[in-house]
Amino acid sequence: MPPRTTDSTPGSRDDDRSPSTGPEPEITGDRDGGAAAGSEATGSRGMAAGAGQDRPPATGTEPGEAETLADTLRDAEAAGAEPRPDIDPADTGEAKPPADTTRMKTGEAGGPAGSFGRDRTGLSALADEGGGTAGARPAEGRSGPEAGTEHEAHTRSPAVGDDAGQRVAAMRRAADGGRRWRGLHVAGCAVLLAVAVTGGAIAAGGVQDRGAGVDAVSAAGALSPGDLARGDLDAGIASLQKHLRAQPRDFGSWATLGVAYVEQARTKGDPSRYPQAERALKRSLELEPGNDQALAGRAALAAARHDFPGALTYAGRALKQNPYNERALCSRIDALVELGRYDDAAKAADTADDRRPGIPVFTRYAYVHELRGDVRTARAVLERALGSARAPADVAYVATALGQLAWSQGEYKTALGHYARALAADDAYLPALEGRARAQAASGDRAAAVKGLEQVVARFPLPGPLVALGELYEDRGADGDRAKAGDQYALVDAWTALARAGGANTDLETAMAAADHGDKKEALRAARAEWERRHSVHTADALAWALHVNGRDEEALPYARRATATGYRNAVFLYHRGVIERATGDDREARTHLKAALDLNPGFSPLGAREARTALEDLEGNR
Numbered sequence: 001m002p003p004r005t006t007d008s009t010p011g012s013r014d015d016d017r018s019p020s021t022g023p024e025p026e027i028t029g030d031r032d033g034g035a036a037a038g039s040e041a042t043g044s045r046g047m048a049a050g051a052g053q054d055r056p057p058a059t060g061t062e063p064g065e066a067e068t069l070a071d072t073l074r075d076a077e078a079a080g081a082e083p084r085p086d087i088d089p090a091d092t093g094e095a096k097p098p099a100d101t102t103r104m105k106t107g108e109a110g111g112p113a114g115s116f117g118r119d120r121t122g123l124s125a126l127a128d129e130g131g132g133t134a135g136a137r138p139a140e141g142r143s144g145p146e147a148g149t150e151h152e153a154h155t156r157s158p159a160v161g162d163d164a165g166q167r168v169a170a171m172r173r174a175a176d177g178g179r180r181w182r183g184l185h186v187a188g189c190a191v192l193l194a195v196a197v198t199g200g201a202i203a204a205g206g207v208q209d210r211g212a213g214v215d216a217v218s219a220a221g222a223l224s225p226g227d228l229a230r231g232d233l234d235a236g237i238a239s240l241q242k243h244l245r246a247q248p249r250d251f252g253s254w255a256t257l258g259v260a261y262v263e264q265a266r267t268k269g270d271p272s273r274y275p276q277a278e279r280a281l282k283r284s285l286e287l288e289p290g291n292d293q294a295l296a297g298r299a300a301l302a303a304a305r306h307d308f309p310g311a312l313t314y315a316g317r318a319l320k321q322n323p324y325n326e327r328a329l330c331s332r333i334d335a336l337v338e339l340g341r342y343d344d345a346a347k348a349a350d351t352a353d354d355r356r357p358g359i360p361v362f363t364r365y366a367y368v369h370e371l372r373g374d375v376r377t378a379r380a381v382l383e384r385a386l387g388s389a390r391a392p393a394d395v396a397y398v399a400t401a402l403g404q405l406a407w408s409q410g411e412y413k414t415a416l417g418h419y420a421r422a423l424a425a426d427d428a429y430l431p432a433l434e435g436r437a438r439a440q441a442a443s444g445d446r447a448a449a450v451k452g453l454e455q456v457v458a459r460f461p462l463p464g465p466l467v468a469l470g471e472l473y474e475d476r477g478a479d480g481d482r483a484k485a486g487d488q489y490a491l492v493d494a495w496t497a498l499a500r501a502g503g504a505n506t507d508l509e510t511a512m513a514a515a516d517h518g519d520k521k522e523a524l525r526a527a528r529a530e531w532e533r534r535h536s537v538h539t540a541d542a543l544a545w546a547l548h549v550n551g552r553d554e555e556a557l558p559y560a561r562r563a564t565a566t567g568y569r570n571a572v573f574l575y576h577r578g579v580i581e582r583a584t585g586d587d588r589e590a591r592t593h594l595k596a597a598l599d600l601n602p603g604f605s606p607l608g609a610r611e612a613r614t615a616l617e618d619l620e621g622n623r
Contacts, residue, residue, distance in 0.1 A: 254284035271502035373567025442603025571601035
């Protein structure tokens with residue numbers, strides 16, 4: 001499975017308040033996956049992936065279950081893992097308020113960690129089963145927030161299967177001309193793709209934009225417990241819209257709706273929903289300036305659009321209002337990770353663990369350790385999270401994260417076991433279906449892998465599974481397979497253009513996909529542009545590989561070294577570094593890193609692993 005990134009906030013409870021005496025339905029949701037709002041680039045031949053779809057769902061935890069990670073890390077240390085360094089939460093620059101603040105007394109916000117019961121299921125946990133809502137037009141002659149109320153309230157939710165099938169079929173029809181799109185004017189391309197992916201719900205020149213989703217903030221009274229228990233995102237959104245028709249000045253519900261749209265984009269790979277999310281969050285802030293729910297939602301939206309400096313800014317503003325806002329705490333970790341500020345991300349994870357321990361924080365904490373090469377602690381924390389998971393969505397998410405971690409270390413049988421557990425909890429969970437297919441491919445069961453990925457992309461044609469399927473077709477090499485592979489790569493271009501039309505930055509996805517399966521010059525342009533924005537290990541690897549495929553290996557080598565400098569155990573990064581070292585004449589280092597890639601994860605990519613073996617054999621033969 002491609003390495004996980006944190007460019008959108010995962011499932012979290014965002015009614016960050018102490019419990020009240022009366023019922024208070026809420027929507028929540030956070031992280032990532034990464035993907036970024038459904039953006040997910042694949043970690044195959046030339047790609048280390050940023051998974052935006054696979055984000056942790058949010059659930060409340062039983063008091064006593066949401067302990068900090070101290071016990072887990074003590075156990076991990078006893079087993080030989082690296083201990084967590086002691087870091088003063090004050091080092092993060094965020095003041096930790098006393099436990100008896102007025103907010104906590106009044107129940108307004110900022111309740112202590114672990115104060116929620118496990119029946120409080122989060123929106124991002126629910127979203128993977130929901131279908132998209134069809135677009136509706138605002139009332140004629142109206143614009144702005146009030147038109148938004150009318151528009152949101154009358155949006156309809158068609159049958160999930162019909163909606164998904166129509167969108168995918170339309171997108172594939174558009175992708176038939178994908179190779180010609182590179183010559184089209186950008187604006188015309190964006191309109192074409194928006195129409196294709198939404199099944200015609202957005203007319204060219206129309207007034208409706210569609211937003212997208214990653215998490216959801218709490219909404220008092222907007223969602224019924226039944227909707228949440230069923231995990232029906234569409235029903236939840238419809239309930240919010242109905243509620244806002246009756247209570248258009250409910251700023252909390254506007255914030256919830258905004259993040260629900262972000263979540264919808266993530267789960268459906270439809271970033272055209274971002275503008276809709278932005279309008280809802282803006283409306284919440286107009287009604288209640290500075291409210292932490294909407295600010296945390298803006299952080300999630302910014303992360304989903306890959307605006308990580310913006311996500312950091314909004315998360316900081318939300319935390320000034322409410323230092324216990326789980327979504328903001330998690331978005332802060334996500335943004336620091338994606339900006340390559342790993343030491344700061346580790347401190348932020350410690351702070352979040354102190355304030356709001358639970359599955360959303362635990363999974364991020366594990367990923368920060370994984371990026372620094374501490375796989376044992378990452379695994380121990382994820383196992384602790386899985387042990388505390390109660391809702392099926394939480395079990396599916398955390399088991400999938402464990403499957404991804406096992407796959408990345410070449411432990412395919414273990415990975416398949418984790419994916420089986422995830423699918424037992426939710427048999428339609430797409431990241432688990434995709435992960436299982438990748439593990440099957442790495443284990444040699446290519447027929448099952450192809451079938452599985454075909455089922456995944458038939459529902460949601462996201463970049464990660466599209467490229468993985470295309471490479472399996474190429475590797476199989478049967479009649480017509482090269483054309484089939486080309487169709488998958490054309491759909492990646494389609495998704496990327498749609499994401500741009502929704503205001504998302506897709507340069508990292510473009511760089512990773514185009515380096516091996518598209519325009520090499522465009523790959524280098526995109527990689528350079530992304531490196532100007534952030535210096536993460538994934539960006540360093542993408543720039544190194546884009547430079548390599550353009551014949552600029554001496555320039556590529558420092559970036560390849562930087563991608564592996566944190567100790568992150570990623571076979572794709574090691575493969576790229578070995579190939580670049582070979583091209584620069586350093587055969588000894590090339591052998592070291594190509595062998596390390598194949599020893600770590602010999603099935604990291606159908607094409608890349610084959611090329612790594614060939615290169616290593618050539619080097620060994622020339623010794």
